[in-house]
Amino acid sequence: MALLPILSFPDARLRTIAKPVEKVTDEIRQLAADMLETMYEAPGIGLAATQVDRHIQLIVMDLSEEKDQPMVFINPKITPLTEETQPYEEGCLSVPQIYDKVNRTSRVKIEAINLNDEAFEIEADGLLAVCIQHEMDHLNGKLFVDYLSPLKRQRAREKVEKVVRQREKVAVKR
Numbered sequence: 001m002a003l004l005p006i007l008s009f010p011d012a013r014l015r016t017i018a019k020p021v022e023k024v025t026d027e028i029r030q031l032a033a034d035m036l037e038t039m040y041e042a043p044g045i046g047l048a049a050t051q052v053d054r055h056i057q058l059i060v061m062d063l064s065e066e067k068d069q070p071m072v073f074i075n076p077k078i079t080p081l082t083e084e085t086q087p088y089e090e091g092c093l094s095v096p097q098i099y100d101k102v103n104r105t106s107r108v109k110i111e112a113i114n115l116n117d118e119a120f121e122i123e124a125d126g127l128l129a130v131c132i133q134h135e136m137d138h139l140n141g142k143l144f145v146d147y148l149s150p151l152k153r154q155r156a157r158e159k160v161e162k163v164v165r166q167r168e169k170v171a172v173k174r
């Protein structure tokens, strides 16, 4: 197991379009395990491979209180099940300390593959629906701040750069 460095906004690598996983190998299983460890450590509730500079369609998530229900989505596809949208205050490990409301489809069908290379399908609403759409955006090179006004996005960029500089200082002192 290993902690992976997380790319932060406005890193251009976050704009990469992820490729489908051709086969679920041990290497993919190891990457998923490392991504989960990285996500729990951060701490966060979801992480897309794009954020750790691996450009394949792989997402990990854990929405449970106890942090004991890891979910892995490989080659996910989502289909809206309603035209209704819901606003939710989102954050992102690649945009640290920034939170803002984004409107997303409130109910979606998720089709994906698991780590045993088996296809599965679930209907999602609430936080799971929000989170899967947020993470799918990462695989398509998109960030939640893209939905905000240019002014808010600029402020987010300045704040994230400051946070990253502070973290680097702390890392050097250690």
Ligand code: NI
Binding pocket: 091, 092, 093, 094, 134, 135, 138
């Ligand atoms: Ni994110």
